[in-house]
Amino acid sequence: MSLPVTGKVPFGGDYNPEQWPEDVWKQDYRLFDAARIDTVTLGVFTWALTQPAEDIYDFGLLDRIVERATAEGRSICLATGTGAHPAWLATAYPQVCRVDFEGRRHRFGQRHNSCPSSPVFRRLSAELARRVARRYAGNPAVVAWHVGNEYGGSCYCELCAAGFRDWLRARYGSLAELNAAWYTTFWSHTFTDWAQIEPPSALTEHWRGPDHTAFQGITLDYLRFMSDAMLANFRDEKAAIRESSPDVPVTTNFMGMYRPIDYHRWAADLDFASWDNYPPDDESAARMALTHDLMRGLKDGQPFWLMEQTPSVTACRDVNPLKRPGLMRLWSWQAVAHGADAVLFFQMRAGRGASEKYHGAVIGHAGRADTRVFREVAELGAELERLGGASLGARTPARVALLFDWDSWWALEISDGPSRLVRYQEVVLAYHRALWDAGVDLDVVAVSADLSRYDVVVAPVLHLLKGDVVARLEAVAARGGSVLTTYLSGRVDEQDNAFLMDVPGPLGPLTGVRVDEWDARGPEVVNPVRLGTGDDAVEVESRLLFELVVPEGAEVVGTYLADFYAGTPAVTRNAFGDGDGWYVAAGLDQTGVSWVVRQVLARHDLLGPYPDVADLESAVRVAPDGTRLLFLLNHRAEPVEVTAVSGGVDLLTGDRVTAGAALRLPERGVVVLREER
C-alpha cells in the first residue's frame, strides 16, 4: 500500500468543527471554496468527544462533521483521535498517565500524554481506532487514516520498566550478553536479575538531564525501546483499522528531525509518510529541504504528505514572527519540489481558547476572507489547482546520498567526551548546506539503505557503526564513487562500545587514516586549516573538535596551521578501489565544509545548474510517466535572473521557457518547469 489516491495535490488541513456551533461550519465551507481547499483532516483530538465514558461511544457529532465534509465534496484525512486521552480515563486509570524523567507520575493534562506501555491505554486506543474505522471505512471521501498525533516524549513508569526488560530479554537473550553489551563491569554495575534493571532517568543513571548518563548503553537502549514502544501503539491502531479498512492508507504525522523517535524504525509500518513543518525561523530554507528529503527517504523515495504547516505564525515559541509575504507559498512549493504530494495546514479556523488560540489559521477569529493570510492561501489553492496531478508520484533522481542515523545522533549526544558542543544536527546541517548550496538533488537515507544507486555518499559524524554499513560504503568507493565522513565517526559499535582498534575503527581501510588523539576546545578557539595546494589553496577556520590524524595511505587535502599539531592533516582523501574515501578530521566552518564537498561533487560532475547563485534552490522530480519537473525557488527577498538550463513550460503561469534564455524570478518567486529537452 502506498499514498492515498488523489487527482491533484490535496490542499487544506486540520479542521476542528467540534469546537464551533454548526452555523459556523457553513461559513467555513464557503471560505474553503474560495481558497480551493479540498481536503480536511478531522478528529485529531476527539477522544473525549467520541468516548465520553469508558462504556459509552458517541459518534453523533463526528458523524455530522464527516457527513458535512463529504457532502461538501472534500476529501477526508480521518484521525483516530488518540493524540490526547480524555480526563475520565486518567482519573479512572492513573496508569495511562506518564511518569517523567524526574520520576514523577503525571496526572491529567496536556496532550501526547499516554504511557505507551499501559495495557489500558493500548486496549482502549486500539478499540477507538477500530470503531472509528468500522464506522467510516465505507465513506469514499475518507482517503487516509491519521493515527494518533506527533508521537513523542517518553515515559519512565513501572509498566515501561517491565516493557523495557521484556525488550531487553528479546534483544540479548541472557544477562551475560546484556552485561557485556552495557559494559557493566565498569562501576560495579553487573546485573544478576532482570528485575534490577531500571529505566535510565534522573533517579538512576542520569544527572544534568537526559544527555548525561553514567551508562550510555542503557540510555541508548532505552531510547530505542521507547521509540519501539510508541511504534507498538501505532501498530495497535493500524491493525485495528485494517480489520475494516483494508485499502485506505494509514499514516501518522512525523516531526522531521525529531530526536526522540527513530523514524527509520517506524517507516516500514506506515503506508506513507507525512510530517509537520514548523521551521524555527525565516532562515531555514536549507534545513527544510533536508527535512523534506529525510521524510521522503523514509519510504525509499516515495512522496510524502506535508501534513501541517502554519499559514502565518506559530504560538508555542517565545517569539512567534509572521511568515513574511510570499514565504508560505514559497515554502509550500519547496515541499512539493522535495516530494510532498499534499500541502496541508494547521489549522483551518483559529481556536478561541487555550494554548493555540494565537497559532495562525486560514480563518482567524473574526472569520474574514479579506486578510493577507487568507488571500495568500487562496492564491496558492488556485496555483495547486492549475498544477493538477503533474507532480503526483514523481520521484527525485538523486545520485548523492546523505546518511542520517538516529543511533549516531543519540550516541554522540549522550556521550561523555570528547565534546558536548559537537551537535549531530549542526554537523549534518553544515554538510547538507554545502550540498544544497551546490544545487544537488540528494536523498537523505538510513545507514541501512541501498547505496548502490549513489555516486557520492556523505556520512557526517557516523559515530556508531552497525550492520554492514561499512561494507556497503566500501562498495560505493570500490565501484568509483566517493564516500565522505568526518571526525567522531567510526567510534563505537551498535552497543556504544569503542572499537578495539584505531579510530575510525572499521572505517580505517576506506579512509586510509588513523586518529591518534583528539582535542576539544571551546568555540572561542580557532585552528586555521589550509585546504588544497598551491594557488588554489584556501584558508578556513576550524573549531570545537580537532582530531590528530596519521595518514595510512591517504593523501593530505588540508592541514592544520596552528597549535602543536600544525602541519598535520585536517582533511584527507584515500584512493579506494575505483573511487575514494574522504575524511574531515576538524570542525571546519561552512566555507571549509563547502570547499571539501564541492571537491567531491566536482569529481562526479554533480554540481547543480546554479551552484554559484546563492539562495536559488533547484530540485528535480520525475513523474511516473517520465516527465521531468524542474523546480526553481528563489529564497531571496529580491529578484534573481539566471539563464535557463532547459526549456519547457512553467506550470504555474503557462509561460514557455527557452533553454539559454534569461529566466527571471521575482523575490520569493517559484518556477515549476515541465522540461522539454
Added chain:
Amino acid sequence: MSLPVTGKVPFGGDYNPEQWPEDVWKQDYRLFDAARIDTVTLGVFTWALTQPAEDIYDFGLLDRIVERATAEGRSICLATGTGAHPAWLATAYPQVCRVDFEGRRHRFGQRHNSCPSSPVFRRLSAELARRVARRYAGNPAVVAWHVGNEYGGSCYCELCAAGFRDWLRARYGSLAELNAAWYTTFWSHTFTDWAQIEPPSALTEHWRGPDHTAFQGITLDYLRFMSDAMLANFRDEKAAIRESSPDVPVTTNFMGMYRPIDYHRWAADLDFASWDNYPPDDESAARMALTHDLMRGLKDGQPFWLMEQTPSVTACRDVNPLKRPGLMRLWSWQAVAHGADAVLFFQMRAGRGASEKYHGAVIGHAGRADTRVFREVAELGAELERLGGASLGARTPARVALLFDWDSWWALEISDGPSRLVRYQEVVLAYHRALWDAGVDLDVVAVSADLSRYDVVVAPVLHLLKGDVVARLEAVAARGGSVLTTYLSGRVDEQDNAFLMDVPGPLGPLTGVRVDEWDARGPEVVNPVRLGTGDDAVEVESRLLFELVVPEGAEVVGTYLADFYAGTPAVTRNAFGDGDGWYVAAGLDQTGVSWVVRQVLARHDLLGPYPDVADLESAVRVAPDGTRLLFLLNHRAEPVEVTAVSGGVDLLTGDRVTAGAALRLPERGVVVLREER
C-alpha cells in the same frame, strides 16, 4: 473603618525583642527615643512563642513585650503572628505544609509556608488571632492589627484541589459552563466529573514552569482561586479579631506589584492598605512612585502605611548594595508624597542569626548610635516630628488614571504567543514612566474603578476585558477625555477566550482600528516609527511586537518605517464623542511612549510643573482641611534649581517659598511646600 488614628506620621517598624534578653530592650528604647521612633510592629513571627504546643498558649513573653512598649509610650501595630507556622504543627499535621508546583509535599521550614486550604491551619490561625486580639484589644497603645505577613506563593495539594473544585462549582454552576469557559474541546479535555479537575501544575498542564500551560483558562482560574484562598485566611483572622476588637483597624502588608496575589480582590477586606517597599535598585524612583500609587488606589485613594523598608541594605538579593546617603530619607518622603501616612522600617534591631542577619536595621549588631544609618534615621524622625499631622488623611488630586489589572497581567504572561518577551510590568512601567516624567499626579486603579473623575485614562496591554470596562472607557472619551491603550489589548474575555471579532475586540469602536496581523520579533529587531508629521515629526524605535493596523476611522499618528508593513499605522488617534481613543500598535521605546503620552496630556493641559526637569519629582496631596501640600523630590545626585510655581512654607525647614522665585534643592533634596495661593 479606615486608617489608625494617629497624631502624626507613625515612625518606627518591626521590632523583635523576643530574640533578645530583656536587658537589651532598655538599650533599644533609649535609641528609639534618640530617633523619635514612636511606633513598633510586634509579634510578626511569634506563633511558636505564643502557642508552643497545640493545647498550650503562653503569652508571658509577649505580654512583657507589649507592656514595655506601652509603658514606653509607643504605638503598637500588633501582629497575629501567623506568617510562619510552628514546627510542632507541621509535624503533627503535615497537611498544613504546602505542596509545590512540582507536586512535592514540603515539610517544616521557611515561612509563609501554610496551605491556605488546610482546615487545621485555618482553625488554628484564626484561634491564635482570636486570642491575641482578646488579650490585647483593651490596650489603647495598639493602634492597628497586622494579620499574617506578606501573603503569597501557592499550594497544589489535595485540599487545594478540593477547594478549587468548590470555587469552580460556585463560579460556573455546571461542568458544561466550565467546559465552555476553558475551551476543553481543544485537545480532548472535556471534563465529565468535577473530580477530574486537577490544579494546573508541572504534573498536569504545565511545562517550563508556571507561565507555560496547555490551558490558559485553567491556570488563570487557579491563580484567582489561590488569591481568594489566601484572602479567606486573612478573613478568618480578621473575623476572629473583630470578636473582641471592633474598632481597631486591620491590615496586612502587601508587596506592591506582586504577581501572585490580586490585591484588587483583597482591597475591600482591609481597613487600610500597607506595603513593604524593597526596590530592586537605586534607579527605581519611578517604579516606587507607581507602586505607591497602586497601593493608594486599592482603597479608592485612601492613604496607606509604608509598613516596611530597609534603612540601609537588603540581604535576600544576590547583590545587596547600600542605600547611598540621603536615599532612605528621600524615598521615605516620596512615600509620604504618594499617600503614605506611616513610615516604618524592617527592622529595629538586626537579628543575630539565620537568613536576615545581614538585612539592614536601625540598630546594628554592635548596638551603636554613631553609625551613618542610625544618624539618618534619627534625622528623619526629627523631620517627621516637625511635619506633625499636616499630611495625615491627605488625598492626591489626580485627573489621570493608569489602569492596572492582575487578570491582564496573568493572561498576558501565561499566553502561548504572540511573544513571551512582552512583559506586563515592563509595558506598564514604560507608560507610567512617561506620566511620571511629565510630573502628573495620577491614580493607579483597577479596571473596575470609577473612571468618571479622570480626563485621561491610560490602559497599557489591557489584554483581558471584563465587566463593563469598555463602556466606562468609552464614557471617558465620550465626555471629552482621552483613553490610551496599546498592542495586545482587547484580545480575550474574562475566561481568556479570544473575542470572535477583529482585534482589539470590544475596544474597536473606541480606538477606530482593526488589527489584521501581528509580528513578534526578538529584541535585536528594530522597526523605526515616525511619530507626528512635518517638522515636528520624530523617529523612534519599536521592538518585540508590531501589530499591523487597518484604520477604521482613526487618524494615523505614527507609522512604521521598515519591513513589509512600512508606511502602515503604528500609532493612531480616534475621535470618539467629545474626546478620543489612542492606540499604540508597536512596542515603542521610552522616547516614543513619552512622546505619545505627552501628546495626550497636552490636550488636557495636564503636564506637571517641571515636565522638562529630569528626575525632579513633584506630587500634590490635599489635606482634609483643603490644605495643598506640594512635594518636590530631587532624585539626582546633584542639586537642581527651578522656579517656584507656588508660594508657601517648606514644612521641613520652615522656610518661606515665593512663587516665581528660584528654588534650590540639594542633591536628593526634599521640599514639602504648604502652598499658599
Added chain:
Amino acid sequence: MSLPVTGKVPFGGDYNPEQWPEDVWKQDYRLFDAARIDTVTLGVFTWALTQPAEDIYDFGLLDRIVERATAEGRSICLATGTGAHPAWLATAYPQVCRVDFEGRRHRFGQRHNSCPSSPVFRRLSAELARRVARRYAGNPAVVAWHVGNEYGGSCYCELCAAGFRDWLRARYGSLAELNAAWYTTFWSHTFTDWAQIEPPSALTEHWRGPDHTAFQGITLDYLRFMSDAMLANFRDEKAAIRESSPDVPVTTNFMGMYRPIDYHRWAADLDFASWDNYPPDDESAARMALTHDLMRGLKDGQPFWLMEQTPSVTACRDVNPLKRPGLMRLWSWQAVAHGADAVLFFQMRAGRGASEKYHGAVIGHAGRADTRVFREVAELGAELERLGGASLGARTPARVALLFDWDSWWALEISDGPSRLVRYQEVVLAYHRALWDAGVDLDVVAVSADLSRYDVVVAPVLHLLKGDVVARLEAVAARGGSVLTTYLSGRVDEQDNAFLMDVPGPLGPLTGVRVDEWDARGPEVVNPVRLGTGDDAVEVESRLLFELVVPEGAEVVGTYLADFYAGTPAVTRNAFGDGDGWYVAAGLDQTGVSWVVRQVLARHDLLGPYPDVADLESAVRVAPDGTRLLFLLNHRAEPVEVTAVSGGVDLLTGDRVTAGAALRLPERGVVVLREER
C-alpha cells in the same frame, strides 16, 4: 602509621583488568614494563564482582588479578571496592540508595551512590572491606589500602534525618541549646521535639538550591553532619581492615578543594592523604599548587599520594581539551615538588564502554605503544626511576601559612547577604596566587593548625571564627609576625551567629579597625583604590564588596577613590605586639592583592628566588636526611633563562648547576636541583 614504604616514587595508577579477557593482561604488563609502571591500584569498583549476591563472596577473579600483579612485581594499592554498590543490593535494600536534595529516593545507578547512614550499607561495606583485607593482607605487594572512592555528595533520607538528630543531640545536649544556636526565635522556628528537625533541603529550608537557606545554622550543621557521616563510613572500613592488616597504611582519594567534605575533619583518620588532580584547564598551575599544599597540610606536612590524574584528557567536561605535550610531565613534577610521594594515573587502559570510555588512559583502545601519550608516560617513568628515593618523605620548609577553612567556605556561600558574588575559592585563589607568584614556599592549613612556626599567616575571608584561632593569630603578630585578613572576616561564630560587637568581631584588636557598613555591587562597578603613598603609590581596582572602615589604631595603607566613601580606608595595617595585622576591606583585583601580599612578605624577607619571573614556579623540599631539593617548573610555552641561586645537581639530567650561572629551562621544562651550598 604514615605513608606506604616504597623505594622510589610509585608510578602507575588505576587498573581494571576485570573489564578485559585475561589475554589482554599480558599485553598490559608488557606495556607497563616499557613505561616503568611499578604500581597498580586494583579493585576500585569490584563490589558486584566480589559479592555477586548477599550471601555469596567470590574472589576468584580478583585473586587472579592480584596474583598476576604480584607475580609481575608490581606494588598494589588495593581498594575495598565500595565506591559503588551492586545492583542486587539496591534492589534488595532500597535504603542503601540516597534521597537527593529534592527529596527523591534514587534507585540503582551511577556510583558514589550509597546512603552513608544506612545500617545495611554500613554493615555490608565494612564486611566487604574486612574480607578483602583478610584475604590479601598477607601479600607483601599490597602496600596501601584504598577505601571507597572519592567520597562526596549527600543524602537527605529518613535514616540520615535520624542520624542528624543523634549528631545534634551529641553536639547540643538540649533543644534549648540548639534553639539558641540556630536562632530559631526568628521566623517562629523553635523546636520543641527532636523529631521536628528535618534535613535542610528543597522541601524544607531551601530555595534556589543548596546555597539558599532560611536557616544558615541548620544548613551548616547538616554539612558538618554529612561530612562526618561519610567519615564514619570510612572508619567502618578502616576498622574492618585493621582486624587483619595492622601495618599497611590506609587512605582514600580526596578531591582537593571539594566543598561538600571538610577534609580537615577527616585528616586524622587517614594514615596518609591522597588526591585526584583534574584541573579545569591549562591555566591552573597556581590552583594545583594550592591544592597540593592543602592536601599536604592535612597531615601536618606529611607527603601525600597523587592518586589520580589523566595522562591526556578528561571525559566528564562539556569540552575536554588535550593536555598539550609536556604538560602531563610538568604537572606530575609539580605534584612531587609540592609533596607528592606517588604519581598515579587514572587509568591504565581505556574502558570500552560507558561514561569514561573517552577518558584518557595510558593504553588506548587500540593497545598501541606508539602514541604521544604513551611515549610521554614512559619518559616520565624513566625520569622517576632516575630520581629514585631522593624526594621520599621530604618536607616543605614553609614560613608562610595560608588558612583554609571549610566552615568559612560554607558559611560565606550559604549566607543571605552581603553578596552571592563573593566566592570563597576565588578570594583564596587570589591571595594564594599572589604568594605563588612571589615564589613563596607555603603551607595551606586548617584554622586549628599550629601557627607558631610561621612568620606570615594569610587568612582571606575568615568569615567564621571558631576555637582559639584569634588568640593564635594574635600570637603570630605579637611575636613579630604578620597576619593578613580581608573583608567578610570575623563576622560569625561557630554557629553562624553574628558577633554582638563591631565587625570584624574578635579580630578587631588585631586589625585595629571597625567596619561600619558594607556595600555590595555587581561586577560592573569598580571602585579604584590607591595603595601606598607618594611616588610608590599605585592605583588598582576593587569590585563586588566594599567595606567602610573606621580605623581604631590602624594606619591606612590604601584608600577608596570613588563613591561617597572616597578617601576612606580600603587597606590598613595595625601594629600589634612586635608584628602587625593587615586588613583588606575591598575586593581588590589581582594586582592589588599582589601588591599588599608583597608588602607583607617583604617585611619578612620571604620573597622567593624568582619573584619577578612570571610562571616560573619554584618549590623546595627537604629530605629526611637534610638534603634540599629545589624544584623549578617553567609553566610557559617558551623557554626561560634565569640565574641559578644555588649550585647542585639536576637529578633529572645529572647536569651540574653552578650558583650564579645561567640556568635555562625549555618550555614546560623542569629542574630538580639537589642543592649543594
